[in-house]
Amino acid sequence: MVPEDPLWQRLEAYRIGPPDAEFTFAQRLAxxxxxxxxxxxxxxxxxxxxxxxxxxxxxxxxxxxxxxxAWHLHLTYSRDYWQRFCAEVLEAPLHHGPTAGGKAERDRYYRQYAQTLASYEKVFGPSPADIWPDANRRLYVDPLARRVQTRNYWMVPRRIGWAVMIVALLGISAMIVWGLDG
Structure with a gap:
């Protein structure tokens, strides 16, 4: 059982980053x-x-x-990650390896992620879908997304964006027509 495992007890007690930090790891992640x-x-x-x-x-x-x-951000706390987390909490290194790309790698990660979800359910019960989507969404749908700096761009839902674009084009067309008539 997980709660009795010393590894789980160390993980639950562990806090990422300096204990006296005003801006916590979770705040930075948010x-x-x-x-x-x-x-x-x-x-x-x-x-x-x-x-x-x-x-x-x-x-x-x-x-x-x-x-x-969260893992990417934790890796930026390099001393904490390698000297405290891996050495003292996990008692083993945990390396992060990016994909080499391509269909074979995507398919491998699909299978691996599905297996991760199955193991999660065996150990912890059902995973929260808002954090752990199904394998298809994780490996085939979500990778098509892009991270956007929202202070530089307006985010408009597609259905509204199309309507705004059509109205704008109609307005430009009308200005051109009226400009030619005038």
Missing amino acids: RENGWDADYAERVVGEYRRFCYLAMRAGHEVTPSDQVDQ
């Missing part, structure tokens, strides 16, 4: 991803569960995108 504080805290909890699976599942594991964002 800011960098546009999440609210509660959601970021939940992602940090899921990151702990992912790390537990990485050490105990008996197979390679693949994180959800949200958990991967």
Whole structure:
């Protein structure tokens, strides 16, 4: 059972980054991803569960995108990650390897992620879908998304964007027609 495993106890007790930091790891994670504080805290909890699976599942594991964002940020706390987390909490290195790309790699990660979800369910019960989407969404749909700096761009839902574009084009067309008549 997970709660009795010393690894899980160390993971639950572990806090990322300096204990006296005013701007916590979860706050930074929230800011960098546009999440609210509660959601970021939940992602940090899921990151702990992912790390537990990485050490105990008996197979390679693949994180959800949200958990991967937590892992990426944690890696930037390099001393904390390697000297405290890996050495003292996990008691083993946990390397992050990016995909080499291509269909074969995507298919491999699809299978690996599906296996990760199955292992998650065996150990922790059903995974939260808002953090751990199904394998198809994780590996075939979501990778088509782009991260956007929202202070530089307006984000408009597609259905509204099309309507705005049509109205704008009609307005430009009308100005051209009226300009030619005048």
